[in-house]
Amino acid sequence: MASVVYLPIISQTDNTTNEFIDNNKSIHYNTKEQIQLTNSQNTIIKASASTVKRRVSNPKFYRKSGTYAGQVLVRLTSSTKDAVIYYTTNGKNPTRKSTKYKGAFTIRENTTIKAIALKKGMTKSNIRTAKYKISAAYAKRQGYLACNRNEKRVYKALYEGIEKFSNRIELPVNLNDTGLDRVYERVSIDNPHLLQFPRIVSVQYRTRNNVQTAAILINYRYSKKKYEKMLRTLDKKSDTIADAASFIKGRNGKIRYIHDAIIKGTIYGFRKNNAYNAYGVLAEGQGGCESYSRAFQLICQKLNIPAILVSGEGILGTVSGPHMWNMAKSGSKWYHIDLTWNSPSKKGATPSYDYYMVSTARISKDHIIYEIANNQTGMGYFNFIKIPNATTSMKKPK
Numbered sequence: 001m002a003s004v005v006y007l008p009i010i011s012q013t014d015n016t017t018n019e020f021i022d023n024n025k026s027i028h029y030n031t032k033e034q035i036q037l038t039n040s041q042n043t044i045i046k047a048s049a050s051t052v053k054r055r056v057s058n059p060k061f062y063r064k065s066g067t068y069a070g071q072v073l074v075r076l077t078s079s080t081k082d083a084v085i086y087y088t089t090n091g092k093n094p095t096r097k098s099t100k101y102k103g104a105f106t107i108r109e110n111t112t113i114k115a116i117a118l119k120k121g122m123t124k125s126n127i128r129t130a131k132y133k134i135s136a137a138y139a140k141r142q143g144y145l146a147c148n149r150n151e152k153r154v155y156k157a158l159y160e161g162i163e164k165f166s167n168r169i170e171l172p173v174n175l176n177d178t179g180l181d182r183v184y185e186r187v188s189i190d191n192p193h194l195l196q197f198p199r200i201v202s203v204q205y206r207t208r209n210n211v212q213t214a215a216i217l218i219n220y221r222y223s224k225k226k227y228e229k230m231l232r233t234l235d236k237k238s239d240t241i242a243d244a245a246s247f248i249k250g251r252n253g254k255i256r257y258i259h260d261a262i263i264k265g266t267i268y269g270f271r272k273n274n275a276y277n278a279y280g281v282l283a284e285g286q287g288g289c290e291s292y293s294r295a296f297q298l299i300c301q302k303l304n305i306p307a308i309l310v311s312g313e314g315i316l317g318t319v320s321g322p323h324m325w326n327m328a329k330s331g332s333k334w335y336h337i338d339l340t341w342n343s344p345s346k347k348g349a350t351p352s353y354d355y356y357m358v359s360t361a362r363i364s365k366d367h368i369i370y371e372i373a374n375n376q377t378g379m380g381y382f383n384f385i386k387i388p389n390a391t392t393s394m395k396k397p398k
Contacts, residue, residue, distance in 0.1 A: 238299050267347040
């Protein structure tokens with residue numbers, strides 16, 4: 001008959017899995033009851049509380065494996081307090097020598113991530129894996145969805161050409177100047193991460209076999225090397241906000257956190273170089289209304305919160321001028337949200353909520369929403385997508 005030994009009762013306050021380790025075997029348990037053990041040779045296993053080691057809880061991914069449009073925010077957690085997570089992005093198993101997880105980060109290409117959690121005095125966790133496939137960033141965005149079939153082909157060519165820093169982009173379909181301008185603007189309003197968004201220098205037309213084709217020649221504001229450096233900084237800043245917001249339950253709470261974090265870290269102004277893109281507000285701490293709006297849209301996209309840019313005018317007394325703000329979708333409803341006009345004059349001060357998730361009727365009291373561009377051309381003086389009608393306002397946060 002086999003000899004047996006009873007392990008002492010180990011008190012637990014969490015759900016961490018325990019492990020009994022012997023030279024030949026290990027047994028895992030998560031119970032407060034005594035456990036009867038025998039080894040494979042039916043001999044006594046000498047055990048005491050000191051021989052029982054708890055296993056670190058496995059890493060959890062905020063986003064499960066799957067296909068994501070354009071990007072995915074990778075956030076890793078372990079329920080074991082003070083556990084350290086290490087991960088790889090090349091498919092290899094992680095070790096203590098792998099990259100140490102320091103906070104959420106964005107990936108924009110197909111990636112397999114493997115992660116492990118470690119803590120001194122405890123058994124390492126199991127390795128957990130997530131496989132992310134990144135589809136076209138624009139596939140589900142409002143500007144692209146507003147295009148007809150031919151316009152979508154041009155949109156795709158423009159987006160891919162700009163991402164590659166191409167100075168000449170061949171267009172698969174010949175659109176007239178108005179149509180090209182409209183698609184070009186839609187690429188811009190959908191993709192706040194394209195800091196290098198270029199200026200069209202000219203459009204070249206040519207005819208072959210009685211078929212006219214076109215190509216655009218463009219100049220970029222930054223070199224590719226500088227843009228990639230700026231994008232890393234932009235992602236680091238925006239990921240920090242998105243990471244914190246991701247822990248908040250409910251879309252409304254996430255939207256408020258993003259709104260408050262951007263405003264508290266920014267002062268309105270144009271003394272910096274990027275006052276008209278997301279980099280100004282997020283990386284330089286200063287920008288105009290377009291910078292506020294694109295920064296908000298960028299972080300919302302990382303959390304899969306629908307958000308669009310709205311072009312129009314702001315009215316102050318008898319004076320009005322060009323202005324940009326956002327709309328965000330919570331549940332089935334869209335709302336207007338103007339971070340610029342909710343910003344106090346002092347950096348770090350408490351934001352206002354006068355223009356936070358309000359109806360179209362409310363925003364229209366001192367904002368003019370530009371009409372949709374159909375046959376018109378001109379940057380910034382029209383909206384290039386249909387602006388939803390916000391029928392209600394949310395209760396103002398305290």
